[in-house]
Amino acid sequence: MERFEFNLSNRKVRLWLFAVMPILIISMILYWVLPNEYAFVPAIIQGGTVLVYFLTTLRT
Numbered sequence: 001m002e003r004f005e006f007n008l009s010n011r012k013v014r015l016w017l018f019a020v021m022p023i024l025i026i027s028m029i030l031y032w033v034l035p036n037e038y039a040f041v042p043a044i045i046q047g048g049t050v051l052v053y054f055l056t057t058l059r060t
Helices: 011-033 040-059
Strands: none
Touching: 011 040
8 A cells, every 4th residue: 555645745635735625614614604594505515525526536
C-alpha cells in the first residue's frame, strides 16, 4: 500500500482543503439558517461536493 502524504503538494489534499471543506462548512451553516422546508438545499450541495471529490480522485 502506498504511503499517503498530508501536505499541500498532494493534489488530493489541496482539493479537500480548498474546495470540499469550505463547501461543507457553508452547507452546515445553511442547515441552521434555512427553515426546515429548505433543508434539501444544503443536502444537495453536500452530496454534489462529495460526488465531485470522489470522481476527481478516481481519475488520479
